[in-house]
Amino acid sequence: MHRPAPSALLPEGRALLEIRHAVRAWSAAHPGPVAVALSGGADSLALTAATVAEAPNVRALIVDHGLQPGSAEVASAAAAHAVKFGAVQARVLQVQVSGSGGMEAAARRARYEALNAARGDASVLVAHTLDDQAETVLLGLGRGSGPRSIAGMAEFDAPWGRPLLGVERSVTRAACVELGVRPFEDPHNTDTDFTRVRLRHEVLPLLEDVLGGGVAAALARTAEQLREDGLVLDAMAESVVDADAAEIEIAAIETVEPAVRRRVLRRWLLGRGVRSLTDRQLRAVDALVERWTGQGGVALPGGTPEARLVCTRRHGRLSVGLENE
Structure with a gap:
C-alpha cells in the first residue's frame, strides 16, 4: 500500500507553513542528513513536523534527563x-545529569553529549x-563580555542547526x-529561579512595552550584525601569528589594533590548553602586551589540582x- 508523503499528512495553516519555509531555507543553505532534537515542547514539536515535511529520512532524538516525575512518559509521548x-x-536517549555549574548547565551538557553521540553523520x-x-543577547549584555557574548546563536554551528532563529515562539x-x-509544558520554563525565565516573563515584556x-527582532538583528563583524575580525586575526606557536613575540602583535589583537590572543590561549576564558582574563593577558609595567603572570583556567596555568611575559x-600553587 502506498504511504502518503509526510507533507501530505500535515495541515497547511499559516504558522506551520512559516516554519516549513524557515526549515526549507536552512536546508538549502546547509544540505545533508538531519536529525531533530525533540523535547515534546511546542518549539521542537513544530520543528519536527516541519522538518519531516521538508527533508528526507528525518530522525527524532529525544533526551530523557530523568529530572522530573513522569519524564519517561513525556519522552515516549514525544516519540509517538x-x-x-x-x-x-x-529514539529516546536516557542521560544522567551531574557535574559542576548547577543543574541547568549540567543538564545542557548531558543533553548535547547524548545528541552528539546519537546523531551519526547528521x-x-x-x-x-x-x-x-533575544534572551541570549540580553544574557550576554548582562555578562559584559564583549561582542562575542552578545552575538547570539548562529544558524549553523556544526553539528547544531537552528532554522527557527527568525521565527517567534x-x-x-x-x-x-x-x-x-x-505540547509538554516544562515547569522549569516558569521557574523564576532561572535568570532566563525572568528575562522571558518579566524583562522582555517590559522592554516591548517601554x-x-x-x-x-531588534536584538536578533544586532546579534546577526555582530556575528558578521566578528567573522571579519577573526579572519584578520588568523593572519597575524601562528595560533599553534608555543610562544608569541610581543613585537608581532603590539601594534595590531586591539580588537584584532585580543582575537589573536584568544585563539592562541585556547590552543595552549586554556578553558572557559573570560573577557577579564583575556584583557589581563592583553595588558601584558599593551600596558607592560613588569607585572606578574595572569592565572588562567585549565590547570591541574597541583598547579595553575599562567600566561607570563619574559624576554619579549x-x-x-x-x-x-
Missing part, C-alpha cells in the same frame, strides 16, 4: 508524535526561536494548534605554562 508526523525513527536541528535569541505554539497536538514593540615573548 514524531512517528505520527512521519519521522523514520524516534546535523542536529534544535528549536531555538527568535525569542530565545508564538508561531510554534500556533503551529501545534494547527497540528492538533498538545520601547513600543519589536525588541526581540608571551608563554603559557603550569606553575605550582
